Amino acid sequence: MERLQIPDKHRYALRALLLGMGTAAVIFVPFMLYDKGYFLFYGDFNVQQVPFYQMCHDTIRSGNWRWSWTTDLGANFIGSYSFYLLGSPFFWLTIPFPSAAVPYLMGPLYILKFGCACMTGCIYLRRYCQTGNLAVLGGMLYAFSGFSVYNVFFNHFHEAIVFFPLLLWAMDEYMYHRRRGVFAFFTFVCCFVNYYFFVGQVVFLALYWLVRFFSGEPHYAKITKKDFALLWVEAVLGVACSFALLLPTLLAITQNNRINNPSNGWNALLYDSNQRYMHILSCFFFPPDLPARANFTPDSNSQWASLGAWLPLFSMSGVIAALQAKTKRWYKTLITVLFVMAAVPVLNSAFQLFNASYYARWFYMLTLIMSLCTVTSLQREDVDWGRAIRWTLAITLVIGLSIGLMPSVTTNSDDNTKVTTYGLEKYPTRFWAYVSIALVSLLLLVIVFKYYKHHKQFFLRMATGGVALISVIYSLFYITTGKTQSDDTHNEIIPYALNGGADIHLPSDGKQFCRIDVYDGMDNLPMYWKRPTIQAFHSIVPGSIMDFYPTVGVTRDVASRPDVSVYAIRSLLSCRWLFDPINHGQEFIDSSTNQPRMPGWSYYTTQNGSKIYENQYFIPMGxxxxxxxxxxxxxxxxxxxxxxxxxxxxxxxxxxxxxxxxxxxxxxxxxxxxxxxxxxxxxxxxxxxxxxxxxxxxxxxxxxxxxxxxxxxxxxxxxxxxxxxxxxxxxxxxxxxxxxxxxxxxxxxxxxxxxxxxxSTPGLKPGVAVTAVSFVLLGGYLYATDTTGRWRRKKLPAPPKTSN
Structure with missing residues (x-):
């Protein structure tokens, strides 16, 4: 049988996909086996990503996609879930499966996402690499960077990681070959997939284009006015094509008071925590801290900020090598600008419409350029890798030893004596494990570099294998550590949440609409059970909910968690049942009085791992x-x-x-x-x-x-x-x-x-109309501008090698 011939450009992309998926499988499959086929983590992943996936899957299949009755007190389904899932092609892959299968798909989808990120990173980097194997190495660095592994915690962030390289690739296609339509298409894809990340991508694209233009890049600096105008046409058409999802989303999120928080004053110029500077620096030289468990800098106030950018095996050596090289390169300028932006609050906030809340959720774009610096440095003669590795090792040791051994003197409150401790980290065992991984990674790099000059192909294989090995080691450590932060998986989630509440039987079921309350339990537990609730952990809900709760003394930022002190709103909101999980939190019965913690409630029964109490003063809806x-x-x-x-x-x-x-x-x-x-x-x-x-x-x-x-x-x-x-x-x-x-x-x-x-979802009909018209206009644009037929590349001169 004749062997199937795969074109070079597709062969390496396929290799990157399979290598990325294989590496991810080694990481995720052991946890899936341990969790009886599921992949569960801790925190937000367990209480948001898994139930959101299943609830949205069931909602789409049932056709009940206008208003969600199981999201807080009720929510615009499209407006609330476009950020999390609705634009993701990975989510839509779950739709053919039955509801019970969805939680089992979380692990396989992660394996696919990491593989796709490796592939798309390879596709972008291939233009700048002399060999396809070098691009595959770069794809691995990008896909398994500290940002990607950190954000296993946030499942939906990986969609941006997957598709962003294609947006850069599409811009390069336009600038190098005047290829029409691809930039418009991938602008549409990135905007449709996740509007929040798209904002940062627009900022990055502008920087990317301007740096290359002013650096004198041949295909960027010599663009004609017509081609520049058509680039803008493609950008506008691409965004307009996404309006079916974007317009109803914009109308929903503008109600959210969290978006109105601009940077100002000194906080726009300097971070309010000096530890945050160290956190930012250390994230480039060490594997990422756990979200909510900051270790290197316990008081940096950077929990959940997605501060991760470490490249496995290479760390910052490739970036330092590129910056130390004497030859001018556009990516040296770009990465310098990006590092400055990371260090200045107002510039960092530009990637999220200048919102002052600190996040580094644009660092996946930075890691792509860091990967570019690394792989292009491997093919240059003016790079001193030995010096770069020594610099990386020195900075790693300085950070590790400074934090790990720094003395700290405190006063004992009992006898007023001075106590000296060593180390500023919060969790010493984990801290030294991170330091060890970083140092072992650099040691392995030194060993691999023995083959750099005389055995280039073997070096590339060793380097790629080394990246995969270190990625597996630190990812396993990271996820295992995260899972130790929660004992809910086998005590509560698997037996009592993922069963969909099959063991709950109440007299109101199927007869009367009512909401339920959960006392000191896992967030979003009722969503697993498909039951309306007054307890919800969800960032994007109707503005009216966020207006109501603060007036009764309930903080409403990312969650609705009314305390027992505001017992009256239970009856106001038609809450009839309260679940008190046996294996979680405090008991609803106050041990000092032997009475319920809210008046008017009485014990009903115990079902599905919870004691259930009934509101004797329940008020039906309406x-x-x-x-x-x-x-x-x-x-x-x-x-x-x-x-x-x-x-x-x-x-x-x-x-x-x-x-x-x-x-x-x-x-x-x-x-x-x-x-x-x-x-x-x-x-x-x-x-x-x-x-x-x-x-x-x-x-x-x-x-x-x-x-x-x-x-x-x-x-x-x-x-x-x-x-x-x-x-x-x-x-x-x-x-x-x-x-x-x-x-x-x-x-x-x-x-x-x-x-x-x-x-009727506000903005949906006009949004669909704009999308339909925009796709027609895009087709007309392609027909009018691609007169030589074809939507293929123009034969422009190849860029000189020095432009790498």
């Missing part, structure tokens, strides 16, 4: 009031009384007083001096429950409720207010009134009424 107060009056109440006041009177915006009166409400004149005791709370709950709708059912388009009333009234629903909602009462359009600081009410007449709320 109830009404007799009185109202204005938002201004509500804001004047003591914070501790506001949640209780929400059960006494409906809060209307100051401009909606007339609507309240038309809804049959009278003003509550003495809301500031009324009784706020527990007994009064019980009585208020009973009053509200007596007015509740006889039925409340949700479906793929919204919800339907049935109510009977002796008079005209406003009915309140604890569903977050959003502009996408529309309402009908008895088939006629009805106005939705924003009430209770972020929820909805609608007026119904006397008698029996059918209330219908329908949700």
């Amino acid at each position: 109830f009404s009031y007799d009185q109202y107060i204005t938002r201004s009056e509500y804001d004047l109440l003591p914070e501790a009384n506001r949640s209780l006041a929400l059960l006494k009177a409906l809060v209307v915006e100051d401009t909606d007083v007339q609507k309240a009166k038309e809804g049959g409400l009278t003003h509550f004149d003495k809301i500031d001096s009324t009784n706020y005791t527990e007994d009064r709370y019980f009585a208020d709950c009973k009053k509200r429950a007596a007015t509740a709708c006889s039925s409340f059912t949700t479906d793929n388009l919204g919800f339907t409720a049935k109510a009977t009333s002796a008079k005209e009234r406003l009915i309140f629903f604890s569903v977050p207010w959003e502009s996408g909602w529309s309402a009908e009462v008895n088939g006629s359009p009805a106005e939705i009134v924003k009430v209770n600081v972020g929820f909805m009410a609608v007026k119904v007449p006397a008698g029996e009424s059918t209330i219908r709320f329908t949700y």
